Amino acid sequence: MNEGASPGEEKQELKFKRVVLQDQNKPENMIQRQQVIRLTYLITAVDLTCLFMQIGLIPYLAKNLGLDSVGFGYLQTTFGVLQLLGGPIFGRFADQFGTRAALTLSCLSGSAFFLLLSISTSVPLLFLSRIPSVFMHGLPGAQMVITDLTSPAERADALGKLGLCFGIGVIIGSCLGGTLSTKFGIYFPSYVALVASLISATIVMTCIPAHTKPKSDGQATQQSTLQSGSVFNLKEILRLLKLPGVKEVFLIKILSGLPTGFFLIMFSIISMNFFGLEAAHTGYLMAYFGVLQMVSECDSIIRRPPEQRKL
Numbered sequence: 001m002n003e004g005a006s007p008g009e010e011k012q013e014l015k016f017k018r019v020v021l022q023d024q025n026k027p028e029n030m031i032q033r034q035q036v037i038r039l040t041y042l043i044t045a046v047d048l049t050c051l052f053m054q055i056g057l058i059p060y061l062a063k064n065l066g067l068d069s070v071g072f073g074y075l076q077t078t079f080g081v082l083q084l085l086g087g088p089i090f091g092r093f094a095d096q097f098g099t100r101a102a103l104t105l106s107c108l109s110g111s112a113f114f115l116l117l118s119i120s121t122s123v124p125l126l127f128l129s130r131i132p133s134v135f136m137h138g139l140p141g142a143q144m145v146i147t148d149l150t151s152p153a154e155r156a157d158a159l160g161k162l163g164l165c166f167g168i169g170v171i172i173g174s175c176l177g178g179t180l181s182t183k184f185g186i187y188f189p190s191y192v193a194l195v196a197s198l199i200s201a202t203i204v205m206t207c208i209p210a211h212t213k214p215k216s217d218g219q220a221t222q223q224s225t226l227q228s229g230s231v232f233n234l235k236e237i238l239r240l241l242k243l244p245g246v247k248e249v250f251l252i253k254i255l256s257g258l259p260t261g262f263f264l265i266m267f268s269i270i271s272m273n274f275f276g277l278e279a280a281h282t283g284y285l286m287a288y289f290g291v292l293q294m295v296s297e298c299d300s301i302i303r304r305p306p307e308q309r310k311l
Contacts, residue, residue: 052290107204
């Protein structure tokens with residue numbers, strides 16, 4: 001509610017919000033929201049499947065191109081830095097143009113990523129294929145959609161199910177990537193991921209609403225973005241870090257993500273160099289990690305009270 005608003009304007013705003021909430025709770029709107037949420041889960045699972053089809057194969061491709069372990073570390077660092085830099089820009093883009101545009105950008109960036117990877121016949125091209133990853137943020141985009149379309153009481157469960165999508169992506173992507181590369185060649189999983197990403201982009205553009213926020217929130221967002229400038233407004237991005245609790249959550253996310261990042265980077269290298277495993281066998285071991293992720297996520301959803309599930 002605006003601090004400088006008159007009592008009459010405040011009453012009108014409250015009345016408008018009640019109308020919006022009543023409209024959202026109509027059966028037909030609830031059914032439509034559930035359909036969008038299910039599609040979001042599907043798109044997230046496909047996106048993560050495509051990504052994990054490549055994660056276990058990149059060390060094998062890098063080795064075939066003559067890249068040593070140190071060079072592979074630089075390759076993965078490039079990917080991580082681009083993801084870190086692109087995250088805030090992706091969020092700003094979603095605020096200004098809507099979640100559908102943001103998810104479409106993520107899917108198309110993934111398509112460009114897999115296209116470049118499929119033609120990476122040299123080390124420079126392999127590094128070049130990392131560039132589109134700056135906007136590959138399918139999971140945060142899905143979290144935006146789920147957050148907008150669920151009530152506070154439903155939100156923890158709905159977001160927790162995205163963790164199941166992560167597990168599904170790890171299991172299917174790792175197994176499929178290793179199997180396809182062994183039978184049809186190291187580049188074949190990139191072709192499959194390219195087609196799947198283009199299909200996901202088509203589904204997003206045709207089935208996801210342009211703006212998933214309620215009208216009252218959307219109007220407030222539109223007003224704030226008009227005042228805050230372009231997508232690349234660094235001051236606005238830094239302002240978000242100054243909000244209460246944001247900096248702490250940001251640091252926790254970074255620290256908690258480091259072990260997983262190290263594991264995903266080193267697992268395939270150790271499997272290839274130390275154990276001498278083929279890509280298919282490495283994929284099966286990665287799938288085991290996905291099973292553990294799904295079991296952990298199911299346990300947290302079933303046993304913990306709603307307010308603790310997201311943590």
